[in-house]
Amino acid sequence: MQIFAPHSSPSPALTRARLVVAAALAALLAILAFAASSGTEVARSADERPSFVVIQTDDETLDQLYASLNVGGIEVQAMPYTQALIANRGVTFNRYYVPYPLCCPSRTSLLTGRYSHNNNVKGNVPPNGGFTGFKARQAYSHNIATWLQAAGYRTIHIGKFLNGYGDEPFDEGKDVPPGWNAWHSVLRADTNHYFYGYTLNNNGTLEGPYGDPGSWETREYGERDDFGCPSAPLNGKPCFYETDLFNTLAWQELTQTSPEQPFYLQLDYTAPHGDFRRPAGPEPATRHYNTFAGAPYPHGRAEGFNEGNVNDKPRFIREAPYLSLNEIHTYRVYYQKALESLRAVDEGVKLLVDTLGGMHRLRNTYIIFTSDNGFFYGEHRLTGGKFLAYEPATHLPLLIRGPGIKAGTATGELAANIDIAPTILELAGAEADKSIDGRSLASSPSSRPPTSKPTANRPPNAPASAARARGQRPVPRSWRRRRTTSGSASAPTSTSSGRAARKSSTTSPRTPMSSTTSSASPTSPPSGPSSTPSWSA
Template sequence: MRARRWYAAVAAAVLVAAAGCGFGASPRQGAGGAPAAKGAKPNIVFLLTDDLSWDLVDHMPRVRKMREQGVTFNNFIATDTLCCPSRATILTGKYPHNTQVRTNEPPNGGWQRFNSGGAERDTFATTMEAAGYRTALMGKYLNGYDPAKVQAGSPAYVPPGWTEWYATSFGYKNYDYTLSENGKAVRYGNRPSDYLTDVLAGKAVDFVNRSTTARPFLLKVSTFAPHAPFTPAPRHANLFGNVKAPRGPAFNEADISDKPRWMHEWPKIGPAGVRTIDAKYRGRVRMVQAVDELLGRVQKALADRGLDRNTYIVFGSDNGFHMGQHRLVEGKGTAYDVDVRVPLIVTGPGIPAGRVVGRLAANTDLRPTFEELGGVKTAPSVDGRSLVPFLRGADPEWRNSILIEHAGPIKDPKDPDYPGRGWGNPPSYAAVRTANELYLEYDAGEREYYDLHRDPSSLNNSAATLPAPRRDQLSALLAELRGCAGASCRAADQRS
């Protein structure tokens, strides 16, 4: 009898191992795994960084490894390069003109506008949790959400759709912040162990370690790194001493007479200014080391529990960041590629290794992508499109244009993106980005046009010489996109 039980146990173990093999290779093996068993919904880990530009990926070895193992979207565009509008778009799949979150602060933006307008009740979190997912957000939520500002004895607010919640909007220093931990306001200080990116890493690993195959999860880890004031973890504070900001063609641009009036007041950046840019860039490089380590810790936790075989990992940023391009010392808010074109890299089961997708993708596409992966039908009111076909090796009929919006200039000194002198603070504009063109219309009447095939760094504004038929065509497309919603956005963006 004991012998029969022993053989039965061995046979069962073999069958379990064989079934495990059906999920495919783990990320540690450097290959995309096969899809999970039929009916098993995949897990999703979404690592969202803050102001992370493409030039920082070169300094992140684990993110570079993701590029080898998965799919890189090389033309992923942020539809607004301010934190709060971009993050509201990511959550809802809708352009800023449809979320009504246009700025970081009330009355035209911030968490307050997102909450009061009802957008918070219709996000990928609400739909995924309703479909049976265990959802969690860790880190940055939306500007204005402050768990420290609650009445004594009252719970900190937790938005709908989140099964677990460890969030704040005031962690820019990475120290001295308050997290709402499932409704309880918890204060962190300035000890090395309080460094926010590391705290988020620990909470993310704990979340994974409490997960099972019985219920799928969607985990969004949202760092404040590498947003200013560029505070690295102590262990990274002295690394990369010789690194300098990239000196591309747009760095300290020689002639900006063709640029709009708001840029004309800035002289060329002098040697002291360039040294400051280099020092701050080193701070950004140092900051993302902890983000890269966070990624590695989550990958290891997934692998240790055998969850890696059925988990998609999505790495991205809410917007880019300029450092010296077009004489703008630092910041964001422009429609130039350094601010709007950001990393999006995906690994997971069945994803082709090393694939680069050049099609225009946008932050409106993340919600429908997560929903399709989870077997959730996306509402027709969503403006974006699912990227899942690209993750499966296809090249579907796709959009030809993307709307970029910006409501400015920023006037509130309390805004974390309030610009210093020479940073750049553009007035309101709307732009349309095609595969090879960038066309802008400022509310004040000025225009910009760049042929990105010939001029990828946007050095020569040729709006004045753009043939009238093409100008009128782009202007009409821009007007259509600015007024679109849902299906009409997906119809308009197929034009170019």
């Protein structure tokens, strides 16, 4: 059984006949609808190309997506909405990797579809990295945003763009890169705070600081926003927690987008990245503080934790001492805060899906969820970083839902961040003006160009993985858009941990243990994190 339904092309004669009949029926239905309506106009898009939402977290590991905590015998997930509304309604890529697990290089590869050694953004600081390095290279004006904008898409960026953004004295952080119609990006200079006290570039105008960071030497977590604050402007509460503000900006931009125009929204969260100022680490929203105290650490990845035999590792690891009990405690708390900070991201996923459903645009929108890189929580005796090509840093989540994608499936097809841009371009019918290293995931694996030189044992385009030879299903032959209708989406309060999705090539959707329903409206955000959409997805 394929992840996507097979598509066969009708004969030209049959196609012409169908078009004639369809045109006649459309004309008749239009007359009847006009006669039956009482001034109510149903908005129909003149542009049937799909829209795209790319959600990218910062430093989220694969395990954190599936992390859960047992509370009174019930497994409470850290990200239940993301699993229910994207993974269970789409496809999970079990073998998704980033070639260079560091913020700027990874994010630039996603934008350009090119490896770091080809886009030449090779670090987080100038001259070869950071926003300054990015701006000095072709990637600045040749990327997914410029290509889609040239094709008629409305392009929107919200959140963290690249390290060092806003640290350029020549523009004082007012730079809006080419290709973006709407720009709401947080300044990421070293002097800028993360979750409170941050500054935004809103379409070329600096605004902020949002929220009072307080005293960074003495402040306590959980004392910023009202505990009932899910996201501004809900209930008239001015919520300044950074993730909440990003969620609200995304809702505003979606509702302000013309129904006649396809859009590309890239929502780049800072969470679960930690601030380096004291007290260091991720900062959860007030309402989520201590909600994951005692979470398993590291979740499902104990094999390499505080590794004993490191003889096969580089010298700096061989010479590293075992983690002390104090270090283990420190990173256990860090891990807990990372999970808690992701809960507001998860609520943002639900807000986006609710909003698209209320606008009747969900069925023709691809939603892509991923992370820029992982993080080390004691694996191989490593703490507090990424960069190295080990699984915790490179093996990341990739979830996609959208037209033609069969719900609740998984694939063992190898994928990378360089594949996201060409995938979107193919689905949008757009083209890049520069060469791309990645391959569209919307194409059959056998038809993709090779990304490396052939070897003596494997010619170009030959099956690239033993997993595929063992019977794991590759990504299907085409992602042609197919309108489908299924039951209303519901987000669970708790489910199983979800790790089974990563252990087999095909899974069934996880069933929520409980759910509630409410109406979603495109004119105002849903009433809070507990509501669920009532539209058909």
